[in-house]
Amino acid sequence: CSANHFIEPHRHSVFEFMYFLRGGLSIQVEGWGTFHMAATDLFVAWPGELHGWADRKHGGFHQFWFGIDLDRLSPEGRELARALRKSNTHLLRACSEAEPPMRSLVRQAIRKRPLQREVVEAQLSALVAIIHQRLLAGDSQLSPFFSYALEKARCFMTSHLDSRLSLREVAAISGYAPGVF
Numbered sequence: 001c002s003a004n005h006f007i008e009p010h011r012h013s014v015f016e017f018m019y020f021l022r023g024g025l026s027i028q029v030e031g032w033g034t035f036h037m038a039a040t041d042l043f044v045a046w047p048g049e050l051h052g053w054a055d056r057k058h059g060g061f062h063q064f065w066f067g068i069d070l071d072r073l074s075p076e077g078r079e080l081a082r083a084l085r086k087s088n089t090h091l092l093r094a095c096s097e098a099e100p101p102m103r104s105l106v107r108q109a110i111r112k113r114p115l116q117r118e119v120v121e122a123q124l125s126a127l128v129a130i131i132h133q134r135l136l137a138g139d140s141q142l143s144p145f146f147s148y149a150l151e152k153a154r155c156f157m158t159s160h161l162d163s164r165l166s167l168r169e170v171a172a173i174s175g176y177a178p179g180v181f
Contacts, residue, residue: 009052014067015081016045017127019095019102023061027051033155035091037061042095042131044084064102066109073124080128083135088151092134101126150174 009028018027024038030050037043045051047069070081083089092098101123108115108123153174157165171178 007053009050011048011050012045012067014047014069015084016051016067017065017102018043018045019064019098021062021064021099025053025061025063027053028159029090029155032090032152033159035155036158037091040094040096040099042092042098044090044092044131046084046090064099064106066102066105068124070128073128074121076125076128076132080132083132087135089135090151092131095130095134097130098127101130 009030018037020037020039020041020043022039024036026034026036027043027045028034028051029045035043068077070077070084104123105120105127108120153170156173157170167178
């Protein structure tokens with residue numbers, strides 16, 4: 001996509017996965033703030049979540065994208081959907097291990113012949129396993145709720161870089177008292 005490419009805020013009825021090959025992009029997610037993506041990042045928009053491009057300052061980007069109803073995929077897909085919702089995960093940084101299955105899925109999607117169901121299912125299963133492994137390998141020093149609180153506070157601060165924020169304001173976004181935060 002060129003630097004002038006823009007997507008208005010929108011929603012999907014399925015999970016949307018975006019893997020960034022090069023360039024960068026900022027995505028605004030309602031209730032979460034702005035996420036800044038770079039090469040090898042994997043972004044996940046949840047079903048029904050309002051999201052769109054936040055800015056076009058990065059000069060273009062290249063990404064793989066697809067949407068899928070994880071609840072209809074397989075038992076592993078349903079488990080991943082539950083894990084994503086429970087962890088409140090939107091962005092997996094430096095997730096280069098997701099590139100091979102994403103490339104394979106794109107090749108399947110653009111070929112002129114019918115999709116090879118077994119190849120698609122195998123690559124989706126590989127992607128599900130990668131994401132699930134990354135979720136399970138989260139920082140063991142922090143509880144899942146505290147990790148969520150820190151990410152929400154980070155997104156809030158990032159989306160308000162031009163504002164002067166107090167510790168009390170940022171702590172309130174995280175759900176913790178200022179002294180604890």
